[in-house]
Amino acid sequence: MAPVAKRQERAWPKLSEAQRAVLLEVLIHGSRSRADLSRRLGLSRTSLSRLSRELVDLGIVAEGEIRPVAGRGRPSEMLLIRPEAAAFVGIKLTGDALYLAVTDLHATVVHQQEQAIESREVADVVAQIGAAVEALRADFPALAAVGVCLAGDVAGAGDVSGSGDRELIVGSHFLGWDQVPLSDLVREATGLPAVASNDVQSLTAAHHWFGAGVGLRSFAVIGLGMGIAAGIVVNGTIIKGSRGHPGKVGHLPVTAEGPSCDRGHVGCVSAYATAPAIIRNAEADSYADAVRKARVGDRVAQNAFTSAGEALGAAIAAIVNLVDPEKVVVTGEGLPVLELAEAATTRGMRDRLDPAAEPVPITRHEFDFGAYAWAAAITAIRHVV
Template structure:
C-alpha cells in the first residue's frame, strides 16, 4: 500500500539553506536509497522527534517524499519509506579537456537529463567561462534552471583561504586560477571545481558501483592514468590539492622510457599513446591498435599484454597499501583490461601480499559523458557540504 506523498509548498530552482541534520538525512537517502524514518534516525544518532522536524523541512523544500510502506518485521503499523524526489533540483556538470567541453544536467540522483559536448573556442579562462555559460543556457532551455554547477578538469585543485583555486591544469595551461569564483559570477549559481578523477571517484562512491562501501579505489586508464581513493567513506584529498599519483610507479627497469625519462614505469606501458607507440608503426591510433589486437596481431597483442601487466601491478599496489573493499577500473582505455585480462591477473597474483584479501575488481564501461555527470555530482556534494 502506498502512502500519500506530501506536496512541497514551493519548488524553487535554487538550493535551500539546510542545517546539518537536514543535509545528513538527505545524504543517507541519496547514498543508501529509500528507508524508514527510524532507520535514518538510527544512522544519524537523532531522536525521532528531531528527525520528524528534519524530514518536514526537506519535504517542504521539495527534496524528499514519502513512498511505499513496507512491513517492519513487527506487529503494528508498517514503516513508511522516505525517498529522494529526483526532480526536486537539477545540477550542471562540466568537464574540460585540452580541447573539448563536455556538459550534462542531472537530477538530484545524478541521472542525466540532458548532455552536450563541443570543441573549446579557446583556452583562455574568460572564453571558457563564457562558453560554459552559453552551454548552460542551451541545456536548460525549456526546463527549470540548475541549482548549482560543478566543473571538473585534469590538474590540481586546492582550497586556499576559503577559495577553490586551480593550482595547475597542464592541458589548458592554467596556473593559480580561482575558477569557481569566476564561473559563479557568470552563471549566478554556486559553483565548485575539482580534479576530474576525484570527481569520478566521488560519483562512483555515491551513485555507482561503490555505493555503500566505506573504502574503494578507482583507476582511470586512457590518455593518462588517474587514481582516486575513498577511505572511511570520504574521497581522499592530498595536502596540496593533488589527486594522488601512481602513474610513474616502476614496473620494469629494462622497459621503455616515458616522456619524463623514467624507464619502465606505468606511464611507459599503460596509457593509450604508450600502447600505440609500442607498435612503432606510423599512422596508427588507439582504436586501430585495439582492432589489431582483436584480430590477434602479435605486436598489438604484446603491447596490450605489457600494458595489462602494468595495470595489474598498479592494482596490487593499491590493494597492498590501502586494502580497499573494491577497485574500479574505467576510462576510455579499459580495453586493456578486456583484451589481456590474464596478464593483469598474473601480475596481481605475483605481487599481492600473501595474506591480503583477494582483490574485488569492477571494470566499468566508459563514455565521456561520465566525466560531466561526475562534475554534476560534485555540485550535489558541495551543496551538501560533503
C-alpha cells in the same frame, strides 16, 4: 566572448547538519521508513518527524507508501527523494571540447551535449560555460549548482598549497592553465554554486555515492587513457591529499629495463599502460589502430597490451598494499587493456601483492567522455547537499 550576466533562478536551501544527515541517507541508500531512519541516525521519532516535515516542506523529499514495522507499533511512512527538486550541471573540459550533462537529484542524466572549444583562454572558456548554463535555464529552471572537471591538479580549501579557501587549477596540460580560480569564475558567470575538480577524482566521487562504490567503505577508481591516475576512498572519505593531487600511480616502477615515459623514467607504469605508450610500443598509428592490430593477432600489438596489463596490475597492487580497498574500478578510454590483457593485469597485481594482502575484485566500468560530465554533476550535488 562577453561574460554572461549573473541570474539566479533558484537557490539550493541551506540545510542544517541534521537535515543533511536525513537527506543523505535517503539520497544514497534509497527510500527509508521513518523508523529505519530514526534507528540508523540515532534520532528520536519526534526529531525525525520534525526533520522529515522540514525536508518535505522544502520540496526535496516526499512521503511515500506506508509500510508495517516488525512487532507492535504503528506503520511507518517511507521518505523518498523528489528527483525533480533540483537539476545539476556537470561539465568535462578537454583541450578541444566541452562535454555537458544535466542530472536530477537522483544523479540520472536528463540532458547531454557536446560543444567544441574555440579558444582555450580562461575568460573565453568561462564565458562559454556561462552561455551553456544560461541556455539550459528555460528547460531546467531548478538549476542548483555546477560542477566542472578536467585533467589536471586542483588545489582546494584547507590544503597546504597556499590557495587559502579558494580552489585553484594548479596544472592542466591539455588546456595550458595554471593558478586558475575556476570555480570562482564559473560561480560569477552563472550565479550558481560551483565546484572544480580533477576528472578522476570526480569519477571517484560519483561512484562513491551513485556508482560502483555504493555500500563500500574503501575502494579505488583508476582512470586509464592518455594518462593514468587513481581516486581513493578510505573509510568512507575521498582522499584529497595535502596539495590536491593524490593517486599519482603513473610513475611507479614496473621493470628495471624497457621503454621510457615522457619524463624519462625507465619501465614505469606510464611507459607501458597509457594510450601514447601503447601506440608507441604497438608500432601503431593511433590507439584504435593498436587495439585493432591486437585483436587480429599482431604479435607486437599483443605484446604491447600484455605489458600494459602487467603495468596496470602493478598500479593496482600498490593501491591494494597501501590502503586495502574492497574493490578497484577501472574506467577510461584505455579500457581495452582489460579486454586484451586481463590475465596479465591479474598476474601483475598478484606478483606484487604483500603476503598479507588479498587480491581484490577488478571491476570494469564502461566509459565515454559523457561519464566525466555525469561525474562532474555529482560533484555539484555533493558540493551543495
